[in-house]
Amino acid sequence: MNTNLGFGDRLAQAMKSSGQLCVGIDPHPGLLQQWGLEDTPAALATFSEKILDAARGRVAAVKPQVALFERHGSEGFKVLEEVLAEARQLNILMIADAKRGDIGSTMSAYADTWLGERSPLSTDSVTLSPYLGFESLRPALDLAQQHDKGTFVLALTSNPEGKTIQHVGQTNSVAKQIIEAATEENSRQGFETMGSCGLVVGATVGEALRELEIDLSQFNGPILAPGYGAQGASAASLFATFHGSESQILVNSSRGILRHGPCVEALIDSIELANSDLLKSNS
Ligand SMILES: O=c1ccn([C@@H]2O[C@H](COP(=O)(O)O)[C@@H](O)[C@H]2O)c(=O)[nH]1
Numbered sequence: 001m002n003t004n005l006g007f008g009d010r011l012a013q014a015m016k017s018s019g020q021l022c023v024g025i026d027p028h029p030g031l032l033q034q035w036g037l038e039d040t041p042a043a044l045a046t047f048s049e050k051i052l053d054a055a056r057g058r059v060a061a062v063k064p065q066v067a068l069f070e071r072h073g074s075e076g077f078k079v080l081e082e083v084l085a086e087a088r089q090l091n092i093l094m095i096a097d098a099k100r101g102d103i104g105s106t107m108s109a110y111a112d113t114w115l116g117e118r119s120p121l122s123t124d125s126v127t128l129s130p131y132l133g134f135e136s137l138r139p140a141l142d143l144a145q146q147h148d149k150g151t152f153v154l155a156l157t158s159n160p161e162g163k164t165i166q167h168v169g170q171t172n173s174v175a176k177q178i179i180e181a182a183t184e185e186n187s188r189q190g191f192e193t194m195g196s197c198g199l200v201v202g203a204t205v206g207e208a209l210r211e212l213e214i215d216l217s218q219f220n221g222p223i224l225a226p227g228y229g230a231q232g233a234s235a236a237s238l239f240a241t242f243h244g245s246e247s248q249i250l251v252n253s254s255r256g257i258l259r260h261g262p263c264v265e266a267l268i269d270s271i272e273l274a275n276s277d278l279l280k281s282n283s
Contacts, residue, residue: 004148005148005192006145006148006150006189006190006191006195006196007093007124007125007144007148007149007150007196008150008186008191008193008194008195008196008197008198008221008222009191009192009193009194010093010124010148011060011061011093011150011194011198011222011250012192012193012194012222012247014060014061014093015060015247015250018057018058018059018060019058019059019060019275019278019279020060020249020250020251020278020282021058021059021060021250021251021253021271021274021275021278022059022060022061022062022063022095022224022250022251022252022253023051023054023055023059023062023063023252023253023254023257023271024062024063024064024065024097024226024252024253024254024255024257024258025047025048025051025052025062025063025064025065025083025254026064026065026068026254026255026258027043027044027047027048027065027068027069028068028255031047031255031258031259031261032044032047034259034261035047035261035262036262037262040072041072041075041076041078041079044068044069044072044076044079045079045082045083047261047262048064048079048083048086049086050261050262050264050267051258051261051267052083052086052087052090052092053264053267054264054267054268054271055092055271056090056092058268058271058272058275059092059271059275060093060250061092061093061094061095061124061250062087062092062093062094062095063094063095063096063097063224063252063254064080064083064084064094064095064096064097065097065254066080066096066097066098066099067097069083077121080121081120081121084096084120084121084122084123085120087123088123093124093125094123094124094125095123095124095125095126095127095150095152095224096114096121096123096125096126096127097126097127098110098114098126098127099127099128099129099154100114100126100127100128100129100140101128101129101130101131101132101136101137102132102136103132103136104135104136104138104139107136107137107138107139107140108139110126110139110140111139111140111142111143111144112143114126114140115140115143115144115147115149115151116143116147117147123149124149124150125144125149125150125151125152125196125198126140126150126151126152127151127152127153127154127200127224128140128151128152128153128154129153129154130153130154130178130181131154131165134153134177134178134181134182135181137151137153141185141197144196144197145189145196148196149196150196150197150198150222151196151197151198152198152199152200152222152224153178153182153197153198153199153200154178154199154200155175155178155179155182155199155200155201156175156200156201156202156205156208156209156214157200157202158202158203158204158205158225158226158227158231158233159202162202163208167208167211167212170212171212171213173212173214175208175212175214176212176213176214178199179199179214179216179219182197182198182199182219182221183218183219183220183221185197186220186221187220191220194220194221194222194248195220195221196221197221198221198222198223198224198250199219199221199222199223199224200223200224200225200226201216201223201224201225201242202225202226202227202231202233203225203226203227203228203231203233203237203238203241203251204227204231204232204233205227205241206237206241209241215244216242216244216245216248217244217245219245219248221248222248222250223242223245223248223249223250224250224252225238225242225249225250225251225252226252226254227252228251228252228253228256228274228278229253229254229255229256229257229274230253230254230255230256230259234281235251235277235278235280235281235282236281238251238281239281239282246282251278253274256270256274257270257271257274
């Protein structure tokens with residue numbers, strides 16, 4: 001993989017060679033129990049190792065859910081640091097699902113944590129929450145650009161409650177304004193296939209794009225789409241939702257894959273099944 005490319009282009013290459021699936025690393029207490037593990041930091045390490053083992057070479061990216069490491073305090077963060085380092089070694093693109101957002105001066109610290117060069121939590125990309133205003137994310141957007149890293153800004157989330165904020169404004173909705181700001185952000189960068197400022201749009205949003213008159217085919221970055229599998233979106237429904245921007249969609253599945261553990265072979269089978277399901281529906 002060409003590491004001089006920006007994040008969006010590296011992700012485009014990874015999706016071309018390994019498909020459009022992103023596997024979540026979500027060590028929920030219930031899953032740990034199902035895998036015969038205790039709810040401890042050591043178990044998080046075992047859990048994550050098996051997922052990386054199954055995912056390497058088979059998916060475009062993996063997405064650790066930071067909250068599920070954070071609930072173990074400093075030891076959980078230590079494990080996350082090791083997982084990020086291991087993924088880097090294995091050349092697997094990472095999205096830290098941290099959903100950070102704050103006033104600009106504090107945002108600089110979040111940017112240093114997830115996208116800086118010296119932080120042990122530094123990774124390829126991070127999810128950001130724009131509800132303090134898109135421009136409050138500037139320190140992260142600029143640092144990502146400077147270090148060839150990426151961001152995924154929440155636009156239309158997969159949970160039903162999201163619409164109470166994101167749909168406000170209807171045809172000039174909050175979500176539409178976020179999407180326009182991210183489009184503008186990418187248009188100021190050079191890229192071959194996609195810019196490095198991505199969006200999060202749930203695979204479950206259904207008719208919302210049409211109702212809000214949002215045309216994602218005009219968007220010029222990657223779209224992380226959680227909601228496939230455990231939250232009910234099928235491959236066919238999600239590609240119908242994202243008609244016109246199919247090649248930009250990175251489909252996340254966490255519990256839908258993870259419930260097949262702890263056997264690595266069974267995890268591999270479920271990843272391969274999801275890959276062929278997605279491929280079949282997007283051809
Ligand atoms: O809109 C959003 C944004 C993030 N997520 C996260 O994605 C995974 C989904 O997990 P599943 O088990 O596949 O449902 C999880 O980490 C969420 O926090 C989301 O679901 N929706």
